[in-house]
Amino acid sequence: MLVDLMQSRKLENVLYDIRGPVLEEAKRLEEEGRRIVKLNIGNPAPFGFEAPDEILVDVIRNLPNAQGYSDSQGLLSARTAIVHHYQTRGIDTVDVDDIWLGNGVSELITLSLQAMLDDGDEVLVPAPDYPLWTASASLAGGRPVHYLCDESAGWEPDLDDVRAKVTARTKAIVVINPNNPTGAVYSEQTLRGLADIARENGLVVMADEIYDKILYDDAEHVPFAKLAPDVFSLTFNGLSKAYRVAGFRAGWMMVSGPKRHAANYLEGITLLANMRLCANVPAQHAVQVALGGRQSIRELILPGGRLLEQRDAATAALRAIPGVTCVEPRGSLYVFPRLDPELYPIRDDQRFVLEFLRTQHVLVVQGTGFHWPHTDHLRIVTLPRADDLTDAIGRLGEFLASYRGD
Numbered sequence: 519m520l521v522d523l524m525q526s527r528k529l530e531n532v533l534y535d536i537r538g539p540v541l542e543e544a545k546r547l548e549e550e551g552r553r554i555v556k557l558n559i560g561n562p563a564p565f566g567f568e569a570p571d572e573i574l575v576d577v578i579r580n581l582p583n584a585q586g587y588s589d590s591q592g593l594l595s596a597r598t599a600i601v602h603h604y605q606t607r608g609i610d611t612v613d614v615d616d617i618w619l620g621n622g623v624s625e626l627i628t629l630s631l632q633a634m635l636d637d638g639d640e641v642l643v644p645a646p647d648y649p650l651w652t653a654s655a656s657l658a659g660g661r662p663v664h665y666l667c668d669e670s671a672g673w674e675p676d677l678d679d680v681r682a683k684v685t686a687r688t689k690a691i692v693v694i695n696p697n698n699p700t701g702a703v704y705s706e707q708t709l710r711g712l713a714d715i716a717r718e719n720g721l722v723v724m725a726d727e728i729y730d731k732i733l734y735d736d737a738e739h740v741p742f743a744k745l746a747p748d749v750f751s752l753t754f755n756g757l758s759k760a761y762r763v764a765g766f767r768a769g770w771m772m773v774s775g776p777k778r779h780a781a782n783y784l785e786g787i788t789l790l791a792n793m794r795l796c797a798n799v800p801a802q803h804a805v806q807v808a809l810g811g812r813q814s815i816r817e818l819i820l821p822g823g824r825l826l827e828q829r830d831a832a833t834a835a836l837r838a839i840p841g842v843t844c845v846e847p848r849g850s851l852y853v854f855p856r857l858d859p860e861l862y863p864i865r866d867d868q869r870f871v872l873e874f875l876r877t878q879h880v881l882v883v884q885g886t887g888f889h890w891p892h893t894d895h896l897r898i899v900t901l902p903r904a905d906d907l908t909d910a911i912g913r914l915g916e917f918l919a920s921y922r923g924d
């Protein structure tokens with residue numbers, strides 16, 4: 519008997535457009551022999567950003583010792599290095615029991631929300647967001663509620679909006695700093711405001727700080743756990759971006775604040791971590807050497823550095839297009855420009871992105887893919903060489919010059 523196999527209803531509200539229909543279309547065009555410039559995903563290695571040699575050497579050297587499962591929280595050497603790393607950043611209340619290693623931050627985002635949410639529990643997620651947060655909250659049975667980040671204020675979270683969206687069902691606030699997709703690096707004042715809202719309402723703060731070392735100009739990153747040691751928070755970070763080993767799938771989560779009150783939740787985290795046995799062990803060996811080694815990311819973000827040059831090239835090229843504005847990113851690997859809706863009346867931004875892809879062979883992601891409520895933004899990855907970015911964004915300019923709305 520043949521019965522149509524349907525996906526679970528749990529997936530009804532789950533969306534992840536960074537690798538969604540637009541990427542499928544790009545693959546189809548590639549199969550036809552087209553060369554597609556892919557500006558859709560923050561994966562440094564394919565753009566020639568190589569991991570520091572010492573990381574690769576250490577992982578290879580440790581491979582024979584990485585054949586068995588590790589402790590489900592992770593290798594002690596990695597957790598000790600993470601604790602030490604946070605001590606140097608002014609956080610001295612955590613120890614190795616407060617660290618969980620995961621297969622990338624991604625696994626820990628889903629795991630931590632699965633352990634937290636009952637059906638209908640709400641999580642405050644920024645708009646725009648890194649869409650895995652919204653998707654994982656939905657998948658865990660929760661209800662993601664989006665708070666606005668304010669483009670006119672450098673994309674800082676609108677604290678009044680955050681406050682207005684807290685309800686009796688709210689359990690957590692997600693704070694992505696430095697931000698994907700906007701490139702904002704939040705001020706201490708904003709972080710203090712978010713901490714106050716968490717304190718007043720007994721909310722958990724989930725601080726995704728995976729871009730904490732990718733900062734431009736004079737931007738400074740303040741770890742949430744340092745600023746608000748009295749708030750129960752989970753901090754997420756890993757090796758995918760600053761250490762350029764996204765394929766290793768090495769991430770971690772640190773718990774800080776009043777842990778006694780969260781003992782039951784932490785038992786839930788431990789249960790889920792035990793169920794998946796452990797994170798990829800060879801990659802866990804990369805953590806100690808990465809955190810303890812030379813921080814070569816600095817050469818890429820300081821004046822003359824490739825990432826900074828590319829950020830500048832992308833913003834300059836975007837600003838040269840009539841009706842396109844763009845808040846200059848102060849961190850991370852993305853720009854999130856606005857296309858003036860009067861000039862470019864886009865009703866369906868996914869369709870817009872597909873048309874741009876088909877005519878100019880450049881792949882970007884539509885703003886609604888990041889839960890931005892309007893169809894007037896795109897996200898562009900700033901990983902390609904400056905000339906390639908200028909060329910690809912020039913093609914966006916050409917496309918827009920002939921664009922008459924859909």
Ligand code: PLP
Pocket residue numbers: 560621622623624625648694698726728755756757758764767768769
């Ligand atoms: N969090 C943010 C804000 C990201 O941008 C990404 C990847 O792009 C992740 C988490 C996932 O990182 P990982 O490779 O550690 O799973």
